[in-house]
Amino acid sequence: xxxxxxxxxxxxxxxxxxxxxxxxxxxxxxxxxxxxxxxxxxxxxxxxxxxxxxxxxxxxxxxxxxxxxxxxxxxxxxxxxxxxxxxxxxxxxxxxxxxxxxxxxxxxxxxxxxxxxxxxxxxxxxxxxxxxxxxxxxxxxxxxxxxxxxxxxxxxxxxxxxxxxxxxxxx
Numbered sequence: 001x002x003x004x005x006x007x008x009x010x011x012x013x014x015x016x017x018x019x020x021x022x023x024x025x026x027x028x029x030x031x032x033x034x035x036x037x038x039x040x041x042x043x044x045x046x047x048x049x050x051x052x053x054x055x056x057x058x059x060x061x062x063x064x065x066x067x068x069x070x071x072x073x074x075x076x077x078x079x080x081x082x083x084x085x086x087x088x089x090x091x092x093x094x095x096x097x098x099x100x101x102x103x104x105x106x107x108x109x110x111x112x113x114x115x116x117x118x119x120x121x122x123x124x125x126x127x128x129x130x131x132x133x134x135x136x137x138x139x140x141x142x143x144x145x146x147x148x149x150x151x152x153x154x155x156x157x158x159x160x161x162x163x164x165x166x167x168x169x170x171x
Contacts, residue, residue: 018078018165020044021071022054025064025084025093026144029056036082036142036149043153044080049161052076059084064096072135077165079137080157083144085128094128097141101132108140112152119151138164 022044024037031037034056041051053071057063064084071079084093098104108131116124129152131140138161142152 016048016162018044018049018161019074019076020049020051020078020080021074021076022051023064023067023071023079023081024054024056024144025059025081026056027058027090029083029144031056035146036144039146039149040080040082040142040153043150043158044078047158049078059090059092061092061096064093065100068097068100068134068139072137076137077169078161079139080142081139082142082149085130085141085143086126087128091128093141094130097132097134097139098130100134101130101139102134104130104132106130108156111156112142112148115151115155116148119147133168136168138168 022037022040024034026034037054037056041054044051053074053076055067057067064081068079081093081097084091109129112129113124113127116127127143127148129142131138133139140152140157142149
């Protein structure tokens with residue numbers, strides 16, 4: 001079965017709405033100031049998905065890992081994190097998530113950085129955005145920038161989400 005047949009089948013067979021978790025990794029953001037987390041939640045609910053949990057955690061590896069494991073065990077089929085993907089000393093989201101992933105989607109990070117380059121230039125190389133699966137759950141790690149979050153959702157994640165979930169749950 002080719003790609004287009006997979007997409008068509010996924011549209012018919014994918015669970016709708018998708019149970020989603022959103023994690024903002026930040027030492028400074030609050031629920032009131034987290035515009036990136038708000039953008040993720042709005043985009044997901046606007047297309048009919050359920051955001052069943054939204055949390056802000058400090059950039060502490062044990063806290064991030066525990067929350068991802070909890071969301072997966074609670075039945076989330078999609079977890080989107082934002083923040084902690086750069087190269088600053090405290091940025092640890094990439095290492096935590098990369099250590100949990102069972103299957104990686106390197107194309108996501110590659111395409112995200114390509115699209116980001118068109119917007120912001122060579123600074124796009126600083127992003128360690130990544131994606132993959134853990135415990136039959138899709139995970140996308142995005143930068144903390146609201147513009148980057150919107151770019152990833154609009155150009156990459158939402159157009160392919162039903163297909164990705166279908167591939168993940170049918171295994």
